[in-house]
Amino acid sequence: MSLKDFTQLVLPYKNKLYRFALRIVGNGAEAEDVVQEVMIKMWKNREEWNQYQNVEAWCMRLTKNLSIDKLRSKHRRTDHLTEDYGFRAPTASPYRQTELNDTVARVKAMMAQLPEKQRMVMQLRDIDGMTYQEIAEHLSITLDQVKVNLFRARKKIKAQLLNREAYGL
Secondary structure, three states: OOHHHHHHHOHHHHHHHHHHHHHHHOOHHHHHHHHHHHHHHHHHOHHHHHHOOOHHHHHHHHHHHHHHHHHHHHOOOOOOOOOOOOOOOOOOOHHHHHHHHHHHHHHHHHHHHOOHHHHHHHHHHHHOOOOHHHHHHHHOOOHHHHHHHHHHHHHHHHHHHHHHHHOOO
């Protein structure tokens, strides 16, 4: 495989891989390191690409595994995220934009408290926009497990948001 093939087949996924790694490791610099390691591994194994049915799925799996390895080696959890993820309303008033920013920050904090599988499934579906089937392939779980984890994650986040609204927090 050539550099051109790498640029066309693998490089377009770098932002998605970064967001996924960031959600797991919780640190921008570490997420960049993970993505860089994924890119290096993909380049070194470029002769084996024809064995992969889905290069994106392989990259996501590598990202997941390397992120979890990095997390385990540091013995830390994902707590603080500083990324925006594009939740901006260009026509919103400053007051409304502040409300949106606060809600996004609350949801991020709530997502960080979810069990790992629920957090990863919710990240892949609701933020990265992947299909259920793609998530199942990336995480090596069944389609039913994807649906159950997503349902539970959304239900928990919704309950916490409604609870905060009920008490005016």
